[in-house]
Amino acid sequence: MSQYLPLFPLNIVVYPGEKLNLHIFEPRYKQLVLDCMMDGKNFGIPTYIQNGVGQYGTEVEILNIEKKYDNGEMDIRSRGVRTFKILSFDKTAPGRLYAGGEVESIVYQDDEDIITKTKIQELMQQLYEALGLKGLASSLSDDFNSFTVAHQLGLNLEQEYALLQMKSESDRQELILQHLQNILPIVLETERLKERVKQNGHFKSLTPPEF
Structure with a gap:
């Protein structure tokens, strides 16, 4: 109607x-x-x-x-x-x-996949911790859905709009999971790079390899 x-x-x-x-x-x-x-x-x-x-x-x-x-x-x-x-x-x-x-x-299907949801939760916690946002990591509720976390994932406007159009929660979960799997390695590598830059010029205590 x-x-x-x-x-x-x-x-x-x-x-x-x-x-x-x-x-x-x-x-x-x-x-x-x-x-x-x-x-x-x-x-x-x-x-x-x-x-x-x-x-x-x-x-x-x-x-x-x-x-x-x-x-x-x-x-x-x-x-x-x-x-x-x-x-x-x-x-x-x-x-x-x-x-x-x-x-x-639009009528949505409430067909969430609990395994995918658990993977999303784990990756989101890793992402927040890597970004120094432990408060967000600890405040993530177990009853979250794709819409309640969509703005916290670094999605661009086109991705957020695509999410809005998907009628199936499981499809939205797949989009979110794929996005997190793509960006998390980049974020982790960026954080490692920042740490290396911070250490540049410092005295290093390194254990030489055995041969």
């Missing part, structure tokens, strides 16, 4: 469940927020990618307006609700300044 949503294209990927703080300053989006607050409606954030509005995005609910400025600008707190695909796009919604579009919800 489709619905018409006010749309706020941004050069980011928002995932279901993600909390997002936004500073609203353009007149069209100030109007969008006020309309949504007045009517009790949500709006959509489709990803602006490759110089255009992508077909996929996430419906967002406004939690509250944190601050209003004298010039009408606002700080808002919001949260991703569900992912959608745009069926039709209007650069301006009827009678409004902002964009709008007919969208349909």
Whole structure:
């Protein structure tokens, strides 16, 4: 079943469940927020990618307006609700300044693979420790899913957008696992190189090989 949503294209990927703080300053989006607050409606954030509005995005609910400025600008707190695909796009919604579009919800499959999930968790902990982010490593929850960790993996915008479109959790896990397997050796080698550079010029105590 489709619905018409006010749309706020941004050069980011928002995932279901993600909390997002936004500073609203353009007149069209100030109007969008006020309309949504007045009517009790949500709006959509489709990803602006490759110089255009992508077909996929996430419906967002406004939690509250944190601050209003004298010039009408606002700080808002919001949260991703569900992912959608745009069926039709209007650069301006009827009678409004902002964009709008007919969208349909994406139904995801909750088919996580526990073995893949365990591998991801291990590699993420190695990555965080290599980067000196032990706090992140220890705070990784056992009930995480691909969306809750996607922004912590160093994925580029195209990869994050591809993740959003995948309906299967197991497929998203495979993408994440492959990414971690690719970048972890590079990060570890970079950290080793940094240590070698730090040691350059120091007195070294080396055990000579036996022959």
